[in-house]
Amino acid sequence: MSQTNHGLGGLKYDPTKKSRASEWNVLAALVLIILVFEGLNRLNGTSFLFNMRDNVDTLFNQQRLDIIILQVSITGIIALGVTQVIILGGIDLSAGSVVGATAMITMSFAQTALVNGAPNPKAVFGDWAMDLPVIVPIAVGLVCGTIAGMINGLLVAYTKIPPFIATLGMMVSARGVARWWSNGQPVSFPTESYGELANGDVLGKLTFGLFSWDGQNPAVVFVALAVLFHLIMIYTLYGKRSYAIGSNEAAARMSGINVDRHKVLVYTIAGMLAAAASVLLTSKNLTAQAGMGVMYELDAIAMAVIGGISLSGGRGSIVGTVLGAGIFSVIISGFTSIQLDAYYQEMVKGAIIVGAVVLDQWRQKGRVRG
Amino acid sequence: MTDIVLETRGLTKYYGGVQALEDANFILRAGEHVAVVGDNGAGKSTFVRQITGVEQRTAGQIFFDGRETNHAGPLEAREAGIETVFQTLALADDLDVPSNLFLGRELFKFRLGPFSWLDRKTMRERTLEALKTTAVKIPNVDNPIRNMSGGQRQCVAIARTAAFASKLVIMDEPTAALGVQETAQVENIIRGLKERGVPLVLVSHNLRQVIDLVDRIVVFRRGRIVASLNKGETDGNDIVSYITGVKGSEPAHG
Known part of the structure; x- marks a missing residue:
């Protein structure tokens, strides 16, 4: 038994009791869900995680893992930004549309002049925009995301309209930009170096083949960004301010934090992260379409919520979102592995999101009582 | 006249057409x-909000x-x-005690704009010191203050004030929501401030507490200062x- 102290007012208070980090629960849930799908697959004589085919010489089911990792990475990068916005006490519904608009615009600066000897049939601009160095489309993409995010932030911070409405407006407008950009036509045929961005093997090159597998780049970028923002959220003023504002905006303001400016910064970073995901996505697919990223914002929000980020702000962590992204993608992939119809998948997906929020509400009630 | 810390002359505040504060003349030594x-x-x-x-x-x-x-905001006043x-x-409920104590005045290992690296160790040590000097007992300062009782949270807020107090402390109803023991704790902190010679403006409903603790009592009625009473010369x-309003229908100097 742990020793209890009598605190002020005779309230019992257990000094050894520190609320267990909810990330451990999310991790446990992730493991549990993987085990459940493994079990369900075994009933059919297949496996969720492991390779069952004799003609392939790998331990794991590489194909499935690749799909899961890709989904975690691309949507996960968006979720990193959405997480910060939610911790701040806001919400970002525009991420998916920003992905779409950024995809179209970025791709227009990533095109190659000649496709199989013929002029690029999907060319958006003239020759001046063909075969540009790969840094140009990347920069263009990040600028797009920055602008969209900054508009979100300025609207939320200075017009005082609810973030839900501000980013809903951006969601609709950015999708409009995506469709208008090339009259609904896809933008395709990027330069080889642009295609390398997501399909390349950056760690393999850096480590001379030690950690080499094709198409790893999105995962590498995701992990790098996750680590970066984990450190930023925990160890820097940026993180401290975000949690403080999400926790008690009035108190943050009274403590001298420039709340409005910080909000603009956080929404801008979220926009940039959506743009980064867009660059990787178009590079992966070698094409951009106006409908790219539809519903990604909800997937990203779902990842955050499943990972224990409280929609009321102030609570949650990047680690939680990374694990939440894992759970989300494993569930989607798991449904496919047990051949559940896509319609059912969406229905269950909705239920999972609602369930995660209900859990969060329960947790909050528990805290108030405690 | 150099011993006057705070003085207001003709301090007036309207909220739209409502006159919340009128011609308040107040001196604190x-x-x-x-x-x-x-x-x-x-x-x-209202009076406190103008000063701060x-x-x-x-x-x-x-x-x-x-x-x-002419403080443009609470930070400037602070x-x-x-x-x-x-x-x-x-207070920010989801932050721990050191983060709350240093909210808006964090210490850094190195500065890099909004991405400045926090010096969490020093802030934690200073927090423990501050709690010690104000005799506030918080079992685990690393817990988010959401998990603490109302009294403990109030003590954190007061410890923050007392720890950084340099020239003037203002407390607006510090014990309004507290139990008996917690109130006693807060009153001890106030006595500590008196010993350290830190001047205090205490807004309170609790007359027993007021007569116990302070040197002088200023009475507000309908936006005006109606009396300034020395402790020894007055009673409840x-x-x-x-x-x-039984006494003092004429405005007085605080």
């Missing part, structure tokens, strides 16, 4: 503890530390040396009659 009492809506909190820069006054002058001041415990606790009934 070095080391002095003054209570501000009055009925609900008498203008006590939370709101901008309609008219009048404020002199602090020998100079006329930087000038006015520490305030607000009626609504200005006297104060109540000023609060209710």
